[in-house]
Amino acid sequence: MSELTKAAVNGRSSHWQLQGIVSQLREARADWRTRNGRVSGEHGGRELPSRAAMAEILEALSGALFPMRLGPVDLREESEDFYVGHTLDVALNALLAQARLELRYVAHQRGEDVSGLDQKALELIQGFATALPGIRLLLDTDVLAAYHGDPAARSVDEVLLCYPGILAVIHHRLAHYLYRAGLPLLARISSELAHSATGIDIHPGAQIGASFFIDHGTGVVIGETAIIGERVRIYQAVTLGAKRFPADEDGQLQKGHARHPIVEDDVVIYAGATILGRITIGQGSTIGGNVWLTRSVPAGCNLTQANLLQAQSDDGCQQKGRE
Template sequence: MNRRDDEVPVAPEAAQSWDIGPIVRELRAQRERWRTARQRRLTAGGREFPARAAIERILADLCGALFPMRLGPDDLQRESEDYYVGHTLDRALRALLGQVCLELGVASAEAVHHVRRFAEALPGIRALLDADVEAAFAGDPAARSVDEVLLCYPGVLAIIHHRLAHQLHGQGLALLARIVAEIAHAQTGIDIHPGARIGRSFFIDHGTGVVIGETAVIGDHVRLYQAVTLGARSFQTAIDGSLEKGLARHPVVEDDVVIYAGATILGRITIGRGSVIGGNVWLTHSVPPGSHVTQASTRQEQVNH
């Protein structure tokens, strides 16, 4: 076979030519410096923290168990649906137990309790997700069926992950919850912190670029469009200059609110029930129920001030 002019010949021994040993030693030294600086004690054994790849597999199983005929295997038959759900859920929960033990740092009855509590929440999560899917179908004239919505809409995938992550977060499993949220973020471009509280019948249309902060509170029947931000306006600091954690710093969005594409809503403000926030609005103050806020109205307000 003739070699192309732009190809560079590589000798067979090239694979053996890298001087790996010193690099491995330097990498080990850097790891040890990092761990020493953070007072991490090294222990024998395997992983010390949950594994993202394992959590991705758990999520796939949970989605299949929640929606077996749509998100389960392509050869699943209705008569074996319960068997599949039971088998898949058992596998997912056993794997989740291992990840919970890693987050807690011990294998204990506490970890079993966490997984049992999470499992018991799944029927309620499925009921919330049914309402979310219906809201997406009702809110998008392009949707032809609820099945299309569930199979294709990134906003629905994001809210499935969020409902699961929020349950973990509420149980104090913050790292597992955040990994679940970031898996959804990577897949959909929608960034929802697992601490955010989101009511029933929630719909994100299109979705790319949506950001919902940790302490945001969203009511029932709320609809967001792409590139909406529910963020913090400022960050309080402690005496030593470090950021204060966990303070309420994100918006409260009441029931039946619609927020159009590109709107940025910052700070612990309240968007009153039934309000409509127009596209590309920048809002840092509360608005009463039934408000209609547009770029033109915010510009007029600035002029009046």
Template sequence: MSSHYNKDPDVKFIAATNWELDKIVSELRGIRNEWRIESGRLQELGLRELPSRDVLQNIIRELCGALFPMRLGPQDLREESEDYYVGYTLDAALSQLLQQVQLELRYSARQHRDTLSGVEIKTRANTIVRQFAVSLPQLRRILDIDVRAAYYGDPAAKSVDEVLLCYPGVVAIIHHRLAHLLYELGVPLLARIVAELAHSSTGIDIHPGATIGSGFFIDHGTGVVIGETAIIGERVRLYQAVTLGAKTFPADDTGALHKGLPRHPIVEDDVVIYAGATILGRVTIGKGSVIGGNIWLTRSVPAGSNITQASLRNDATTTTERNL
């Protein structure tokens, strides 16, 4: 796609209609310069240095096609050319990803005033993308387990193909598995962009730092939020509007938040959390527990618990009577 602007800085933009654009462009330049001064960004590179959301969206689309060629690949694909398509598509996607990784590493080095050379950045980017690539077969195995969990977990599902093609929870977990891999490999900005692509299309917000076991299924999905340090075990099922969030945000003396601390729930294997439940803080939901709808929970519960609004009310009443 060609760019519809003149790259010669000495040529002014000429509009067909008088919108007073010279004045607006000048004011916007002034505001940008103010921001750059305040942010210590006076030494701009003279070109866009950040990764591209559009490019990453295309990369993820191609990776999905390569992972599931006969279901998410092109309509005219035939089985006899499946391997060729997968190889060709992966080569194109990984080459684009390499460029995006280099952009993030260069940007990160500049932000942190690291003195990495161009050669060092390219070498590190190559290592990251190679590690990402060799992880794709195992990622596909885990996604197969996720897809089967969605099929068996929803009585309305007619086939695994329907689940893969239609379910927003499956779209979200595919994006998350790819994003989490990037996050673990040291490119968190790319990972966050991939996560937000899924968030935009599904309404499911999973931070790429969250650790999620296999057989994970989000039914319906809209409004689900899973925080950065959440740890989710095997065969866990969530319904719409579930939040696995943080209860408090510790700050230093200047008011700046401490980042990266464990602050989100641990959900053990075989847990079901129904619609609208909110679980906050570094609490543990024990294996095999069932958390009812619209529950507000800020404490750990043991394995095999069945938490409902009625049980919470009874606990509160018992606690009050004990205090009396």
């Protein structure tokens, strides 16, 4: 029995004048809904997707993707397929319910007809299910990149079980599919669950290639329109952010513009670097720690605070092999 239930059973809740508080909270909710033109959920039920439900779904999907490492402790290989099939059935049905909530919520907000949305949600989650084997193969490249990229890693199993960057990337790979499929709220919830757990903030819209490794990870921020190539490695406190936020004539921020960096293949970005705006970091470049960068750099660049200050070349970077 929970503490709240025990308190209610023992009558202690009478100390708090709950009837009046509940009434005032109801009035506050009603006022907010009226002022914001909100409509009640169907049959008075929940209107929005559930963060708690998505947390359970993502944990189940992670277990289905890596059953012998992220699945239940007593799982045996001979029952692996049964576990994966059962877990996916439960998780995908739960995800379908959340997808229906998001689609109906958006339709209500836009004043659109909700008929046909259940079928649309089913098709979206069927597509998601079909994509899971490919997502698993992509995640395998990320796990190997972490193992090969960190001399402290003793095994791929250690990487998968312990590294916060891998947890964040698992969530991102799943969330990115949902984002591109037209379920951005479910995608954002998925990303923010990983953000809360790891301190790594990856917007689900970011495009990230294979063999991606975030080492340590705390404080990493990757914006919505960032594009990251293959075999990219970044360290803690790196920001791939926007330089400015254009506003319309009414002063409202314009949304949807490409405003985050493009990071090409085989780039390494060390701790604390801040890279802002729609600039390009050329293939094979290395960006040193704590560099503040708002302009593109060519392929093969070795950019540090020192050579930025010394301006050893017109673009302030040393080409690899000529340092």
